[in-house]
Amino acid sequence: MTELAGHGRHVGRPADDRRARIPQRDDWRLFLVILAFLLAYGLVGVSMGLMALGEPAEPRLAHSGLLKPARGEIVDRNGTLLAGNLPAWSLYAHPREIKEPLEVAAELAAIFPDTPEAAFARKLTSGAAFVWIRRPITPRQKQLVHDLGRPGLNFGSRTVRVYPAGAATAHVIGGVKPAKEGVHFTELAGAGGAEAYFDRRLGDPERVHEPLALSIDLRLQTVMREVMADGIERLTANGGAGVLLDVRTGEVLAMASLPDFDPNLPPQAFDGPAHLNPRFNRAALGRYELGSTFKPLTAAAALDLGLVRPDTLVETGSPIRAGGRWIRDLHAMPSHLTVSDVIRRSSNVGAARLAMMVGTPRFKDYLGRLGFLEPSAIELSEAARAEPLLPPKWTDLSSMTISYGHGLAASPLHLAAAYGTLANGGRRVRPSLLRGGTGPGERIVSPEAAAAMMEMLREVVRNGTGRRAEVPGYRIGGKTGTADKYRPGGGYYDDRVIATFASVFPTSDPAYVLVVTLDEPTNREGSRPVREASRTAAPLVSEIVRRIAPIMGLRPLPPEDEQAETAVASARPASD
């Protein structure tokens, strides 16, 4: 019986054990799978939880690269926009898709009248895969082309750089040129001026939304440019330059150079002499022998070294012979003049004698510390190339001629910085185009020498050659400089001058330096033509100060014979 049962079903305990055992054996596999799944999802859940508890961060999106690279805006010190961006379109074609190229060319010529139809026809029949038709185009032109309904004509978006202030800040801002062009974007690169100097910062995607604030004040810039343009036209000059500096911070509040250009227009070709090119920034790049405006710098050196005082007498009666040349004065001078009168009456001989007292090594070192031996460090891309022109061998004769501004050619910006150093109480001024400036630098002359110089400059305007620069209430002090222009073949012209007036105001508590330079001015108002700076540049300084003082909030000071202390307190501008 048992054998029979053995062939059939297993019955009894062994069978039960096995049935009971089978689920256990497979149980653990199933359990393992479940555990694995639970573990997997658990891990996902835990990592999600950790992410939720951690720092939230901007999600990096795959297609955020399509956002157009924009260029940072440039604003003036008050936030007025000087350089901005406008979205625009460009027109391109796939000539292989165009069915009737000649008709399309005719239609395009109607929309863009300044391009000949033949040029369009040539492009559309070229058989190329891609050709630019016109970039950029205005929205109206885009609409007209769109309405043509021609296949094969497509638009790409791009950004155009616009300069709302126009020609007023042309030299300071410069311009842009396309660096990389794609179908749907252009990368602009700066070309000249601040656009080129700050190219990396303006193109930096992190700082694109932070406008670059310049030290320029558009209102003062406009006034200076207008007055100078007027003066240049009236005096039939080749051009001119003006620089307005804040003495305490070195900020350039206005820098104008004429002739200038409109940066909104594409660059025009210019085929005249290089120095008459409208794109040439005379204020920062022009190198001129600045003439008698150097005399106060010479006197300051002598005062600082303690060699003279403002009332020390200097021999001015007879010309000096040096190196086979004569140094003489244009007008007859008395036998001796005080240092103050050497400046007031602008004596070349007196300046040369002061330079000799200082001595060539110290004089050269002093001019170097004032910044005349190196290019200006201002934030313009081209300024680094404008090294002042120095004599190949700096002899005593060189020092004597440089003491009255001949033999060393520097820019009006160099001169403004040097006068700023004297106005600043003797600490070096480094001109800057960024709002905030750089603050005063190292000490060049003593405060007493600087203050004495301010008095001498004031005398020039009160009683000397700078009379026409006076504006009552602003205590302008300055120095005229009329330098004969260097003739390329050698020697000097006798009827062409560079007329400069370098001024500081108010001299009782100097705050601003204004330098105006004119290239070949001629004042024909009187019976004979006059070229002296006292009749050409000085009146422009007066007009500029008269117009910018109310804008800057400078109230006029009481006449100098009243209390000086209250006047100094009220000379501060009302608001910055």
Next chain:
Amino acid sequence: MNKLAFACSMLAIVVVAAWAYNVNYRTATALDRVEALRTKIAAEREHIQVLEVEWAWLNNPDRLARLVAMNADRLGLGPMTLRHFGRVAAVPFPPEPEPMLVGMGAVEDGELAAGLAMADGSAVMPPPRPAAKARP
């Protein structure tokens, strides 16, 4: 017991999976929304830039000078000169107004209630009364 554990763990898998996928889809939706918002922000920024450029064009000092010149007869503006500066202390205070009505000097409640009267006794205006209560 095993069946129960088995069932519970299956349920646990389903629940955890459902939750994970739910979070995934919500994240994807949020990312889409972020992208859409970013595009909108870029468009708004562009719009703002265009407006800023337009504002700057319209406020160009040369343009303003031309407008002033064109409207000189209506505006009557002249250049600011040194004579336009003055001291605040030099500006006189306005004079005390003459009391025209009786009781204007120091108004007290009783006088106000009585109404303001002219010197000859005729009433100028009735005493103030509160506004009518709003009907519910």
